[in-house]
Amino acid sequence: MQLIKIFLYILPSILTSSSLQSNIKKSTVLVCYGKVKPESIKGYSYVILESLNYSSKEIKIIKSQNSKVFAYISLGEVNIHAPHYKMLKKHTLGKNQNWDSYYLNLKSNKTQETLLSIVDETLSKGFDGLFLDNIDNFTIFGPQKEQKKDLINVLKKIKEIYPKKEFIQNAGLDLIPETASYINAIVVESVASGYIFKDKSYNLRNNSEFNNQLIRLNSIRESTKIPIILIEYADSKKLFNQIIERIEPSKFDYFIGNIDLQSIPKFKE
Template sequence: MRLTKFFLFVLPSVLLTNLFASGTKKNTVLVCYGKLKAESIKGYGYVILEAKHYTAVEVKQIKSQNEKVFAYMSLGEVNAHAAHYKALKNHTLGKNEIWNSYYLNLKAEKTSTVLMDIINKALAKGYDGMFLDNIDNYSIYGPQKDQRKELVTLLRNIKEKYPKNLFIQNAALELVPETSAYIDAVAIESVASLYNFKTKQYGLRDAKQFEETMTRLKNITTTHKVPVIVIEYADTQSLYNKIIERIKPSGFQYFIGNIDLQRIPNFK
């Protein structure tokens, strides 16, 4: 077990114990892709931000107020408005209409070169590591399922180049046996909650599905020694409380926010 993994594995339970002992209901994780004031980001175990919004000075301040700070990036897609879209637009494999983004082709050498450059620039600002999104695109039902081998190779190359930095894999639990050597935590969205993109309604996931996923997550932490971060979505204080009640016994670090991830959540 790497020391970084051990630290992150222990930290969630410690923070959660302190938070619930004091009666405070606060996310132990912050995921926000909108621009926030650096001084407003305080007291989290993990902070996940859009790198372009913050200077190196601001990142330093945010790190002084939180445990670990990560920069977001997608390893599966590129948004049409992203700065690196022009460089990769000829290396895509179709469009994700929901997010107005395009599926990346990891078989193209250019793709890996551009992605590594993005990581290098973000880490140069002082981020502790990267939050790697859209990994589920490479799972058995994903649009890039035939590039699973290329994904694992890319993750290995990233970790080898940046061994002292931390990397969070978002979703794709089925890939953890192959990726666990190269990541330091795994995030999973909508375990307790369920957002309907067609109706734009928030709700709770079926109880049986929730319990099955929780069992799977606990097995992952035991077998692969990879800590889990749960990312949930709510639009009211009532739903927030129901989600907390479900996930509290797990001891996992968690974030509960609005689906657009543009602000620090404040439920009513």
Template sequence: MQPIKFIFWLLPSILIPNYLSKDSDKNSVLFCYGKTKPETLKGYNYLFLEPLNYSKNDINLIRKSNKNVLAYISLGEVNSQAKHYKKLKNIVLGKNENWDSYYLDIKSKETQKILISLIDEAFEKGFEGMFLDNIDNYSQFGPQKTDKNELIEFIKLINKKYPNKIFIQNAGLEFLEKTHGLIDGVVVESVATNYSFLDKQYKLRNKAEFESYIKRINLLSDKFKMQFILVEYADNKLLYNKISNRLLKFKFKYFVGKIDLQTIPNFKK
């Protein structure tokens, strides 16, 4: 879920507002990596933000009206416009053309030091946890598959350093046997949908593929007893409705937005 970078660099104890029904609670999740007025962010169970877009005062205000407020960080890539790119550009491993980003060398102590500093900054602002993106880069088919052990060791490191914080990993389902005791939840993208980067088309996933995928997630959810959040992509109301109908009978919280994750979705047409 590598965020697109425009001007801004780009994923608990407050009660949920009474206006959230049981059904609306399922999708009371927002991923928004663009800069948004803090006072407009209200009523979310899970709120995933780009930390550089907000001050400490902003986060204090946001936390009063939302349950879990988490900061985005990628453990697999760095975008060319990110503030820490200059520090890492000589030790990256290659480029992801889809997102104009570069693969991190998680084995590097310098890389780890910079990532820790970003996490420190987010927690100093008042974020309650971190959304760990690009975990699937280290999976058996990912570009950083040879560094999967170093990734797991880094997650152990931050879990130990910040024992009272929330950590949610993006994908990397094959790592759950080793990471489930280190994290508090998992985000899984494109379960009901299948966005194409090749032709930039939003579409539903094949029904058989969807049923197989959701079955696997159900089994993992029951096995590890943790929160799973689904993230789907749509650009119109019709597709949004089809996604909602697919996910309605399942227990998972979900979010539906555009692929750039820059704005609060508004599917009115």
């Protein structure tokens, strides 16, 4: 389960551009599911947002200040606070106790129709594309591994309907051979860093884990020509700089932020 999804439906916090700290290098990617003033989102290669927090007018402003702007959508689960939860409650396959969400049944026509309707509504706001979460649920060790073909079918439908839009796959690297035709970038979380929920601590991954994952990602980038985006977590300037030192040689685009994902990141001394 990816760290990203838990924070989508928390009450957004409203912040200004003062959250940016001029004495620390800015990430090339912004992932933010809280409500932020559109004018404060500037200069990113990729911006990933919760669409419910923004109007079409606001998305237009954000697009004018950044390269590409994407909206979050989960193709694998539905949170109990999501607007479409009631519509899909009877089309789920059990609960993810860790994240208070339910696994979607993609074999259900109702589920597919609802997801496509959400895609239509979201993209009508003017987003450049979608950030597709929970793709790892459909890998061989995932809770929805039996629905892999159904996931691929949904991706194919979305791409056919919106051939000019772009789509970012979050995790699920084992599926890349089958999803590559429908995506434009791949996100991988916590390659250089980690977060332990039990004691709420940020840390660096050990060198062996980091290097092995980097080798795999470089191989995927080379074979598919699909851009790789890293999402890392830090709470201090020291850890931020340690992560930068690790990942900058890779030339991947990256986001380094706080675990709550509710604001433009800031870091303590």
